[in-house]
Amino acid sequence: MVSVFVELAGILVIALLVAMIVRAMRQPMIIAYILTGVIVGPMLFNIASSREVFEPFAKVGISLLLFISGLSINPKVVKHLGKVVFLTGIGQIIFTFFAGFVAALLFGFSSISALYIALALSFSSTIVVTNLLGDKDELDTLHGRIATGFILVQDLIHIVVIVGLLTFATLSSSHFVSTSLFWKILQALVIVLFLFLSAVYFLPSITRSMAKSQELLLLFSITWAIALGAVFEYLNFSVEIGALLAGITLSMSPYKYEINSRIKPFRDFFLLVFFIWLGTQIAEFNFLSHLPQLIVLSSIVLIGIPVVVMSIMGLLGYTKRNSFLASLAVAQISEFSFVLSSFGLDFGHISSDELALIVFVGIITIAVSSYAISFSDKLYRALAPYLSIFEQRGKKVDEQRRMTKDSYDVILFGYNRIGYSLRKAFVKLRKKFLVVDNNPEVIMKLSQEGVDCLYGDAEDVELLNELPLRKAKLVVSTIPDLETNHVLLSTLKERNSEAIFIGVAHQIDEALELYEQGADYVITPHFLGGEHVASLLQSYAFDREAFEQEKKKSLRDLHMRKREGHRGVIHHRD
Template sequence: MPSGCALTLIIASAPAGGDSRLFVDLLSILATAAVIATIFRRLRLESIPGYLVAGALVGPHALRLVTDLTTVEQISQLAIILLMFTIGLMLDASAVKRGMLSMLGVGVLSTGLVTLLAWPVVMAFGASAPRGLLVAMALSMSSTAVLLRVLQRRREVRQIHGQLCVGVSIVQDLISVVALASLPLLAAWDGAPMDEGAILSRDMHPALVWLMRLAAVAFVIVLGRIALPRLLAVVARTDRGQGGSELALVTSAALAVGAALVLGSLGFSPEMGAFLAGFMLSLTPFRHQLAGQLAPMKDLLMAVFFTAIGMRLDAAVLLNHWPAVIAGMVLLVAGKSIVIALTAWAMGASGRVAVLSGVYLANAGEFSLVIVSSAAIAGFLPDEQVGMTIAMVVCSLVVSPLLVGPAHGLAEWATRIKPAPWIAGGAMRHGGNLSSVEGDGEEAGLDGAESHGEPKMPLRDHRVIIAGYGPVGRSLADRLGKRGIPVTVIEMNPKTVERQATLGRSILYGDVTNPEVLESAGIRTADALVITVPDEMAVMRACQVARSLAPEIFIATRTTYLSQAIKARQLGADSVVVEEIVTAESMTALVTGLLEARRK
């Protein structure tokens, strides 16, 4: 299991000796995180603040269940590297590409403006200019996890403000890489020693050092774009030949750690290297399969990482500075709401879309904590500033979902606001889609029902998903295609995927039992799923997973024996073609036809 693999990696990352103490620390971290996060979710709050509170409770400033922060920080560093890799892997840059200028413009402008406005405010709280800039960049990021949960709960993912918010959050994720890369420069500006990289000479001119760094990063990116698809294709073929799927996962983890090591040796943050490795893999056909395999690992790593961050919180310090924390949170939420709303309006959004986008993106987020944690581990930010920043992030994550209801009332009033006169029109004003709904189902997969006020989907967007492109799947796809029925194929043979993709077939690499793959194929909006793979164990798992994701979809599959067909029906299949029955019917038809012909 991926989560078990993650736990093994976490334990292996700790120093030798004191294993019993390590297990006790891990037990304290995970058990407390589970309990507190469960309480938060029962209160309809997000789990990330719960993890941070759990860390504060078990840490050295409260219950002191965990006192050796050295080991915890080493575990946290590995967790953040793998976490950043999974975030990069799950990043859907194509969503920004489809939305193009509207999403990019709002994302870049609003993030830049929030950073510039927050910078002097953070300095007023006692931070130096470089430290203030880093904290301002961190606070300009919004929480993708909270955003998606709110949009899903309200069924607004496919409405205009939902698409805009998701696109802006993706742009912010990319900008966060720039913030991580700027850490050495900000440290040098602040007078702190800057790591020049183990393979670069400290006697070289700084401009030459940075030129070599950027050239090396460009080389790594180009090499990755060329080599990674071929490497994973070889691994996938080997995996498929052995009937497994773990080699690609292990190879990906090695790439994440390797990229972190390479960029770390160049003076960049290891987290940036892991993120870039994941992002490059997200551009390959193997993205959906890997993302599904890594999803449980990501959840475990988030719990460990954010709980470890929470251990830095000192309740005594926060109690002494609680007015500053509350004031900072209010300024953050109010300031980001206004800036993002004005930016969206200036880029052509209607008043309603602008207001909702501003409120939905008003909080700080996961990348805020990643940036602050990286700076703290590097010794760039003092514990007091780290604690206050984390406290503001936690407060914003708790408060922002509570503002969604009032925001809709304000949004109705904002419909009176005239559009920006310098924008002639556009999807953000008239309510059209910022991005077309393609066969990947990325946006559609996030929302299982039609949104209020949303136009009905045209017939061509209702499609059939075929799992397996063997003789049965290929014949079925061809016959449906001749009838004008759109088909999306899921296939585990990388050569078949590559060949059919070049021919224009809507096809993606992955295992039909993988929820992420089914989501990416658009199972929530498809009319039917036809499972043609001959592996009956996979058929049973696929029926169960597909039914849990899309309760209304029609599922048809095949089995060899009647007993397996009964089981498939129990697990969610609507119709099952039993090979032994079909064979008997076919043979009966042949024999009776022959006998009737002879009788004539």
């Protein structure tokens, strides 16, 4: 008989190989986790035979996932969400739920199975949306903020759904046949009150003390999540609810981001174990007989969600570009869909065949959505002429601009960091300049300061056609994305070949490619930084007083940039 250790080693090797293939295909790691579970389960190779060993670790994975979800729900942030986030987020959930429920009933599923299928289709993936938009540096764009706002609203709703489902299942179990329901509710209220008081009065000082050591902070966070889950299980409540509430109690901590980033690797590993366990629950699945169901349910998510989101955002007065990009970002089902489905299987509400259907709909929607997000700009350019039906005429709520002149000497794309320094040079030279940026907060701040500015993306050809490029003497792009600079440079050469173009590149090959296309100068920040330090050394050698003066100037500049809202240099967009 193969030992559990050897079995786990074999599974991890398979997981690694699958992850490498998935990564090469530019897909999120959650796809690799799901596929690994299917491959090692009884449906294919049946390697994961020690189901009873994996089950408690799978529960830890779910608990950490819910802990991080609770950690991300900050009540102080919720009140700042705009109308578009609430109306569109809730409208999308209502449509997807009813469409999924009706479709499942028409396919012959029972009402309870149709309920689980509909719930599984209703929520979008926090992991997929934040990771892919983060990779594209679009979390701070308007469509990125709206999409993550949808996710936040959905997180609140799926937390209510999970708590309601687990509470119903717990109160319906044999533990409570002879127990007063009133007493259990009172018990729950006392626990919640205790946790609220702890979050307000005790946890801040505890986390502040623990934060002096990163290892202690990590250990405390995991212990808090697991221990609270254990307390809830001891009291005949759900482990998962305990872990979720543990996260919520830390959601207002100033160390929440540090806790989040340090726990994520543990969450990902145990999430892999969860999907391995989930794979062991799928004995067989006939793709051919379930093909109509897969196509219809996947279409509700991949086509239905974008149409609903674009329709609602269009009615609220948003441009078709932001509506389209935000809708693509949320067109997949959530990791919580699998968690809900696993609960349904545990409670006997759905069969392993129905669980498999939800799992494969998840694989399809996450895979297609990931490519759609990655190539969203190209998709928009191809579909833009047909998307006008989702856009109202007249001024749009997301068309933020302050343009007081008909022409400008300089048009600057991207204000953060490099653009900030260039702005000071343009002011000193007394040149008329226009700033174009896709961060709505940047545009609002510049507008308040009396700077001519325009909200938009440099890849948006329709926006470029509206700009007064023909009279510009200089166009500067501080955006290090090669494709964006290609679009911008080719448009400029068509409309004003005499204008000087300055771009930014972080790779040598990309800089050379821009030069070949006709760029007049390409800024390479890392190399210029090295040259600047070399120049200081040549000028000052080991003169400490000279470096102290440079330090003071650097500190003044850093504090000024911090007040401007600039972030760390790890971000891609300059």
